[in-house]
Every structure is written in structure tokens, then in C-alpha cells.
Amino acid sequence: MTAFLYNFFHNETNDRTEKGLISIPEDKNDWPDSWKKIEYKHYSTFKSIVLPKSNGALFKELLVKRRSSEGYMLDNNITLSALSYILQCGYGLQGGTKEEGREESRTVPSGGKRYPLEVYVYLFKRVNECKPGVYHYGVKSHTLEPIFFKDFSYEDISLFTPQKWLHDSVGMISVTSVFSRTIEKYGSMGYRLILLEAGHVAQNMILAGTEKGINIIPIAGINSEEIEKVIGLGSRERVVYTLFL
Ligand SMILES: Cc1cc2nc3c(=O)[nH]c(=O)nc-3n(C[C@H](O)[C@H](O)[C@H](O)COP(=O)(O)O)c2cc1C
Numbered sequence: 319m320t321a322f323l324y325n326f327f328h329n330e331t332n333d334r335t336e337k338g339l340i341s342i343p344e345d346k347n348d349w350p351d352s353w354k355k356i357e358y359k360h361y362s363t364f365k366s367i368v369l370p371k372s373n374g375a376l377f378k379e380l381l382v383k384r385r386s387s388e389g390y391m392l393d394n395n396i397t398l399s400a401l402s403y404i405l406q407c408g409y410g411l412q413g414g415t416k417e418e419g420r421e422e423s424r425t426v427p428s429g430g431k432r433y434p435l436e437v438y439v440y441l442f443k444r445v446n447e448c449k450p451g452v453y454h455y456g457v458k459s460h461t462l463e464p465i466f467f468k469d470f471s472y473e474d475i476s477l478f479t480p481q482k483w484l485h486d487s488v489g490m491i492s493v494t495s496v497f498s499r500t501i502e503k504y505g506s507m508g509y510r511l512i513l514l515e516a517g518h519v520a521q522n523m524i525l526a527g528t529e530k531g532i533n534i535i536p537i538a539g540i541n542s543e544e545i546e547k548v549i550g551l552g553s554r555e556r557v558v559y560t561l562f563l
Pocket residue numbers: 384385386387388481535536537538539540
């Protein structure tokens with residue numbers, strides 16, 4: 319039985335479960351039934367209140383269209399303008415006024431307004447004038463800052479994830495965290511806040527992608543150390559969430 323081995327350990331957690339290493343069988347037939355069953359909790363003491371049909375078609379339409387699972391990432395035709403939209407919606411400045419004191423607010427909430435996250439775009443394929451390589455998202459200037467250019471081979475991409483169906487993707491967005499920005503203020507609770515914030519960012523990106531007809535897949539099955547290594551991140555800043563597109 320072959321299995322994917324994933325390292326999930328960050329120094330910022332005290333979690334030493336499975337020594338920070340988990341093993342998932344590659345063949346889903348080898349998974350126990352309990353991994354496949356989706357649970358729904360139900361309280362039946364009182365009669366449930368049937369919720370009325372709600373208005374607000376636009377957002378609902380996006381949620382219904384969203385697909386983030388295997389097989390849905392075929393042929394993503396990504397333009398720089400769509401990528402710009404995804405980044406802006408994901409972690410960009412909100413564009414509020416200085417007078418409101420919101421000129422530095424982002425499209426997501428942030429515990430303690432610390433904004434611990436950074437966003438990197440790895441392009442395996444060319445997107446308009448952006449050559450394959452690795453870019454940092456400059457939030458303030460809403461720019462892509464090239465870190466280096468590189469033609470990624472399948473072997474290079476397979477170091478990032480062993481999941482073969484992703485090796486043909488246009489690229490990936492890695493959300494990293496500079497943990498100290500939040501932990502300095504909130505102690506170890508900050509770690510939790512950081513992961514929650516990354517979830518906000520990812521969902522915004524996924525829904526922005528949906529609006530532009532681009533399926534974005536969050537992937538836990540990555541080798542984050544390999545992803546960090548290529549941009550030379552140290553222990554101060556680590557990958558917390560990676561999305562393929
Ligand atoms: C945190 C997180 C990690 C995930 N990691 C993987 C992954 O490693 N491989 C994969 O194929 N899908 C991954 N997914 C996608 C889920 O498999 C997918 O969301 C789920 O099957 C439901 O399908 P849907 O998103 O199309 O509704 C991940 C999703 C989340 C939220």
C-alpha cells in the first residue's frame with residue numbers, strides 16, 4: 319500500500335501528534351469507512367424552524383458554483399487580470415478612506431489587526447507578461463514582486479505535492495505567516511488566530527476565482543518545507559495554506 323507522507327509541524331504549536339508526520343493511503347479504497355462518512359448533527363427535542371428562502375442571489379450563486387476538489391481544476395485559463403482580482407479579494411487593501419481610519423484595512427478581518435500573512439504566487443506556466451517563477455504579492459502597491467524566474471519541471475512541482483493531478487496546474491498560491499506579528503501580542507493563542515485568518519483569505523480567493531471561472535483548490539497534501547525552501551523562508555515565516563490553480 320503506497321501512502322502520502324505529510325509533514326504538518328510548525329514550531330509555533332506544541333502539537334507533537336504523530337511526531338508531526340501523517341500518512342494517508344494513496345488509494346481511497348484503502349481508507350476506512352469512517353473517513354468517507356459525512357456527519358450531520360441534529361437536535362430533535364423541539365420542532366425545527368424551517369428557514370425562509372433568503373434573498374441575495376449573487377453571493378449564493380458563487381457558493382453553489384464553487385468546486386475545490388480533484389478533477390475540477392482542468393484547463394484553468396488564467397489571465398493576469400483574473401489573478402489580480404483573486405489577490406485583491408484574498409488579502410488586498412479594502413480601499414476604505416483614511417478619514418474612516420480604514421485605509422490599511424484588508425478584505426479579510428485580522429485578529430488584533432496584525433495582518434500576519436504574506437502571499438506568494440508560484441507560476442508554473444506563463445500568465446500574460448508574467449514569466450514562470452515565484453512572486454510575492456505586494457499588498458500596499460497591489461503588485462507582483464518577482465523573487466526569481468524559473469521554468470518548473472514536473473519533477474520540481476512533484477516536490478511541492480505528490481498529488482499527480484496537480485502537476486499540470488498553472489501554479490499555486492502559498493499563504494505564509496510571519497507568526498511573531500500576532501504571537502507577540504496574543505501569545506500562543508495567536509497561532510490559532512493566524513490559521514483562522516488564513517481560512518478567510520483562502521475562501522475569498524476561492525470565491526473570487528469562482529467568479530472568474532477559475533477553480534482554486536486548497537491542498538493540505540503539500541511538502542511545505544520544499545515550498546519554503548525555494549524562496550528561502552526561515553523559521554520566522556512558514557507556509558500555512560497552499561492553493562493550486
Ligand atoms: C484545508 C483543506 C485541505 C485540502 N487538501 C486537499 C488535498 O490535499 N488534496 C485534494 O485533492 N483536495 C484537498 N482539499 C479539497 C477537498 O478535497 C474538497 O474541498 C472536498 O472534497 C469537497 O469538495 P468541493 O470543495 O468541490 O465541494 C482540501 C480542502 C481543504 C479545505
